[in-house]
Amino acid sequence: MRFFLVVLALCAINAAPLSAQKLTLAASLPDLEAAVKRDSNDAAAHYNVGVGYFASHRYDDAERSLRQALAIEPRFADAWLALSIIRDNDEDFWKHVKKERGDSAVRQTAEEYGRYYRRAFLIDPLVDMRILAPTIRVYGSGDLYKGYKALVEGRYDEAEERLAKASEYYDGAIGARGGDWLMWLSAMAAARASKPDVAIAELDTLIQHVDSRQGKADSSGFDELDGIEMRQVVAALKQRAGQTDEAIAMYQEVLARDIGNYMCHVQLANIYESRREFDRAIAERRRALDTNPDDASLLLDLGITLGKAGRYAEAAQQLANAVERNPRDTRSLFWLGMAQQQAGDRDAARTAYTSFIAIAPSRFDRQIQLAHQHLGELK
Numbered sequence: 001m002r003f004f005l006v007v008l009a010l011c012a013i014n015a016a017p018l019s020a021q022k023l024t025l026a027a028s029l030p031d032l033e034a035a036v037k038r039d040s041n042d043a044a045a046h047y048n049v050g051v052g053y054f055a056s057h058r059y060d061d062a063e064r065s066l067r068q069a070l071a072i073e074p075r076f077a078d079a080w081l082a083l084s085i086i087r088d089n090d091e092d093f094w095k096h097v098k099k100e101r102g103d104s105a106v107r108q109t110a111e112e113y114g115r116y117y118r119r120a121f122l123i124d125p126l127v128d129m130r131i132l133a134p135t136i137r138v139y140g141s142g143d144l145y146k147g148y149k150a151l152v153e154g155r156y157d158e159a160e161e162r163l164a165k166a167s168e169y170y171d172g173a174i175g176a177r178g179g180d181w182l183m184w185l186s187a188m189a190a191a192r193a194s195k196p197d198v199a200i201a202e203l204d205t206l207i208q209h210v211d212s213r214q215g216k217a218d219s220s221g222f223d224e225l226d227g228i229e230m231r232q233v234v235a236a237l238k239q240r241a242g243q244t245d246e247a248i249a250m251y252q253e254v255l256a257r258d259i260g261n262y263m264c265h266v267q268l269a270n271i272y273e274s275r276r277e278f279d280r281a282i283a284e285r286r287r288a289l290d291t292n293p294d295d296a297s298l299l300l301d302l303g304i305t306l307g308k309a310g311r312y313a314e315a316a317q318q319l320a321n322a323v324e325r326n327p328r329d330t331r332s333l334f335w336l337g338m339a340q341q342q343a344g345d346r347d348a349a350r351t352a353y354t355s356f357i358a359i360a361p362s363r364f365d366r367q368i369q370l371a372h373q374h375l376g377e378l379k
Contacts, residue, residue, distance in 0.1 A: 025052055036065070041328045042361030043073040051082060051131065059090040072328045074295045075266075077124035081131055084117035088135040118225055122263050125233045126191060126240075130154050143169065144182070151189050159189035160198070167202075180209055184225075196241040203234050228257050232264060244271050262292035269305065278309035296326035304335055312343035330360045334367050337374065346378050353378075 025032070025048075032049040039045045050065030063086050069079040087093045098106050120127045133152040147162030163186040183206045191199035210227040225233065235250035248271060251264040258264075269284035285302040292298060303319035306312075316339040322332035337352035353371040360368055 025055060029053070029056060039361040039363065041072060041330050041359055042363055043069040043076050043079070044363060045361065046072070047076065047079050047082070050079070050086075054082065054086060055134070057089075059086060059093060062086050072326070074297050075123050077120045077127040078131065080116050080123065081120035081127050081129070084113050084120060085132060085135045087113060118229060121225065122229055122232055125188075125236045128154075129188065129192075142166065147189065148185060151185060151192075156189055156192035160186070160193040160195060163189050164198075180206055183209075191237055196237045200234055200237050200241075203230055203237075206230060207234070228254055228261075232261065235264075236267060239267060239271060244275075247271065260291055262288045262295070262298070265291060266298070266301065269301065273305055273308065278305065281305050282309065296322050296332075297329065299325060300329065300332045300335065303332070303339065307335065307339045307342065312339050315339040316343055316345070316348075330356055330364070331367075334360070334364075334371060337371065341374060341378065350375060350378050 027035070027048075029049070029052040032045075032052040036042070036045040036049045046065045046069035050062045050069065053059070053062035053065060063083065066079050066083045066086065069076055070083070073079075094106060094109075097109050130152055143162040144166040147159050147166055150156070150159035150162060163182070167182050167186050183202055187199040187202035187206065190196075190202065207227050207230050210230065231250055232254045235247045235254065238244075238250065239247035248268060251268050254261055255264050265284045265288035269281045269288065272278070272281035272284060282302070282305055285298065285305050289295075289298040289302060299318050299322035303315045303317075303322060306315035306318060316336060319332050319336035319339055322329070323336055326332070333352050333356035337349045337356060340346075340352055341349035353375050357368055357371050357375075360371075362368075
């Protein structure tokens with residue numbers, strides 16, 4: 001419902017439309033339903049069946065499944081992106097919202113789903129965009145059309161090349177909103193085509209465009225991510241490219257403008273942890289948790305980092321809190337057993353490993369194997 005309309009505006013009026021793309025499922029819907037019954041604590045299984053329901057136009061079931069995935073893993077970027085577009089083709093849903101609550105509720109609900117889109121990219125700028133394919137009908141046959149189609153089909157090199165050509169062709173001729181969206185798509189294609197420098201350069205230009213319109217009456221340009229959030233995306237791309245000092249500076253710049261941005265603390269902690277600067281990493285983990293105390297996965301992060309720093313008793317306490325807050329995220333049980341074993345609490349470690357093995361998703365086969373191995377060591 002949001003930026004897809006912009007794509008239409010960029011293309012030739014008389015061109016033939018492309019039908020919405022279909023999702024390709026890894027298994028049949030009955031198989032996906034059976035998998036989620038077997039592994040009810042597996043966020044990925046809930047996501048997969050949600051996508052299956054989405055492909056079958058069972059939108060209520062799809063949304064319910066995606067929210068189940070996010071209840072288990074709150075920072076599941078793919079699930080947030082899927083949730084952001086889950087109602088785009090559900091005409092009955094929007095009619096119901098309008099009938100029951102009015103036009104203002106329609107706008108508010110659309111804005112809510114738009115925030116899910118933004119959250120996905122702030123968690124992971126390289127979130128899988130292929131989920132967007134079924135919601136889009138694009139007109140035209142030029143580089144814009146072919147580039148966008150390649151992007152949502154996962155052909156990133158072609159997408160980057162074609163969208164770059166389209167951006168050059170349309171330069172200055174399609175208005176602020178359309179031009180900014182085209183630049184965003186081109187940057188996302190470049191990032192996925194392993195061209196971070198190109199993506200970062202395009203986003204830097206886009207940030208200048210967005211900043212220049214801030215507060216103006218006609219600032220109805222790119223409105224999915226604001227300038228602060230795009231700086232966070234740039235920082236994440238720099239981090240992935242190994243430019244960690246520059247990434248740290250940008251994350252700190254974002255926090256100076258938006259003190260409540262917990263993901264910046266998460267990413268700063270990840271950088272410091274990779275450098276084995278554990279005191280700094282732990283401090284950032286705590287700041288992330290203070291900023292977003294409802295996310296139990298941040299307790300899991302803190303516990304793991306404390307364990308890596310050799311502070312096993314503290315790690316066990318935080319991981320026990322994570323288990324209590326979100327018992328369906330079985331990763332916390334595994335790491336709790338590890339921390340308790342290292343702390344010398346053998347009985348507690350046995351209990352944690354046994355509980356993990358009993359309820360862990362089958363996808364965690366490596367961790368299950370390790371848990372069995374550790375139980376053997378604790379006999």
